[in-house]
Amino acid sequence: MDIKKIVLAYSGGLDTSVILKWLELQYQCPVIAYCADIGQEENWQAVREKGLATGAEQVIISDLREEFVREYIFPAFRANAIYEGSYLLGTSLARPLIAKEQVRIAAAEGADAVSHGATGKGNDQVRFELAYIGLDPKLKIIAPWRIWDLNSRTKLVEFAKEHGIPVPVTKEKPYSSDENLLHISYEGGILENPWTEPDDAMFKMTVSPEAAPDRPTYLEIEFAGGNPVALDGQQLEPLALFTRLNKLGGANGIGRLDLVENRFVGMKSRGVYETPGGTILRAAHRDLETITLDREVMKIRDSLIPRYAELIYNGFWFSPERELLQTTMDATQRTVNGTVRLKLYKGTCTPVGRTSDQSLYQESFATFEEDSVYDQADATGFIRLNGLRLRIQALQKKQS
Template identity: 85%
Template sequence: MDVKKIVLAYSGGLDTSVILTWLTEQYDCPVVAYSANIGQEEDWDAVEKKGMATGAEKVIISDLKKEFVEEYIFPAFRANAIYEGSYLLGTSLARPLIAKEQVRIAAEEGADAVSHGATGKGNDQVRFELGYIGLDPKLKIIAPWRTWDLTSRTKLVEYAQKHNIPVPVTKEKPYSCDENLLHVSYEGGILENPWNEPDASMFKMTVSPEMAPDTPTYIEIEFKNGDPVAIDGVVMEPLALFTKLNKVAGANGIGRLDLVENRFVGMKSRGVYETPGGTLLRESHRALESITLDREVMKIRDSLIPRYAELIYNGFWFSPERELLQATMDAAQKTVNGTVRMKLYKGNCITVGRKSDNSLYQESFATFEEDMVYDQGDATGFIRLNGLRLRIQALQNK
């Protein structure tokens, strides 16, 4: 493959540090190391210095936190996106954003190729590369893990030592970790055995429910068109608001998940996740929808959630079908305005109040007390007509 310049999605860890040097050797061309700041804890000065020392022509660090919340997290949560009933798509939502910025940098830097450090077994290779293809199909894609002979950590370390690439002397973590504003995911290592309970010390965003406060925390979240806009009456920008949700939910032990999921490539994988703010956001959003969405609209929208979430999980964020579904999801959110009161207690996220000027809940109709708006006798014909086919079937069976 004839390549003039490469932009590498670079984290500064062992894998991408080796890849950075390997790319310069294999393709004999400049490599731009690009890192995306999407809310993970990182020493960015150290990342930049290591990238330059490892052979990068330039190191670019892009702060994408605001865009991540506004253009990826919030749209997905307007749709109540959830994969296989549990996973809130923390990694899946971040990858298309990282790919989009990588493509932008490639154009800016005059690069004709992009590269990533995802392995040939996982979902991320698909997410990155479908993003590249969907945004700029002319770019050449280099996936070292699918082509090189450095097939073990031992070989990576040997290569790093041979090329004077710093190798961390700290004890290797018994699992791999991916972190961003929405979640932290843990997989591999000791977690590959689905019988092993996660080590309590590994969690970053949440306290254990057992160690959470003995007194419940109450929080009121206000929504406009399906997006959160204020907490406890204080209007906030999306990034600050979501950061606050993470903090208060994490302090109450909310958002831990232990899941065996079905990867797009065909295998099952065990992952452990922390999604504190996302869990609180989804629960409160659903609670507000319960009084503001028409029953039949909700049925249709809910029927589309599995397909929408699957598209994101499988890497099709930039597909026309995801955009079509997003428009449908957003159209349903025009009446999702109001406030939800949540009670947070030792890992539990409980709705205790909801109100809206768009509420379809009318106490005068729902009351068990005497009312002047509902004729209970109307139910007789309603039941008879709905039971007609059952009656005919029963008569036929006899």
């Protein structure tokens, strides 16, 4: 493969550091190390210095945090996206954004190839590469884990030492993790046994529910067009608002999840997640919809959520079908305006109040007291009509 310049999605860890040097040696061309800041804790100066020392032509660090919240997290939460009933798609939503910026850098820097450090067993290779193809199909894609012979940590360490790449001296974690603004995921290692309970010391974003405050925390989230715009009456930009939700959720032990999910590549995988702000946001959003969405609209929208979430999980963010569903989801959000009050307490997030100028809930209709808007005698015909097929079926059974 004739390659002139490569942009590598680089983290500074052992794997991508080895990949950086391997690409340089294998293809004898400049390699740009690109890092995406999507909210993970990182010493970016140290990452830059290590990348340059390992042989990168340059190290580009892109701050994508605001875009991540505004253009990826919020659209997904307008759709109440959730995969297999539990997973809030933290990694799945980050990958297309990382890939999009990587493709942009490739075009700006005259690179003809992109590379990533995802393994051949996971979902991320699919997510990255479908995004590359959907954004610039002319780019050549290099996936080292599928073509090299450095298929063990021992071989990676040997390669690193041979080429003067610093190897972490800290004890290797008994699991792998991935962090961004929306969540931290943990998998592999000791977590591969689905019977093994995660060690509480593993979690970074949340305290355990047992260690959370003994008093509940109340907060109010205001929405406009399905997006959160204010917290406790204070208007905030998306990044600031979501960061605050993460802190509130984390302090109250909210957002921990342990599940076995179905990977797109065909195997089941056990994952443990922390998604404090996202858990709060989804609960508030769904609750506001109970008073602002028409019943039949909600039924149709809810029927589309599994497909929408599956598209994101499988890597089809930049697909016409995801964009079509997004347009549909967003059309339902025009009336999702109002405020939800929530109670956070020891790992639980409970909506306890909601209000909206566009509320479809009318106390005068729902009241058990005397009213002049609902004739209860009308229910007789309603029940008879809805019971007609049951009556016919029962009569048929008696005859037979």
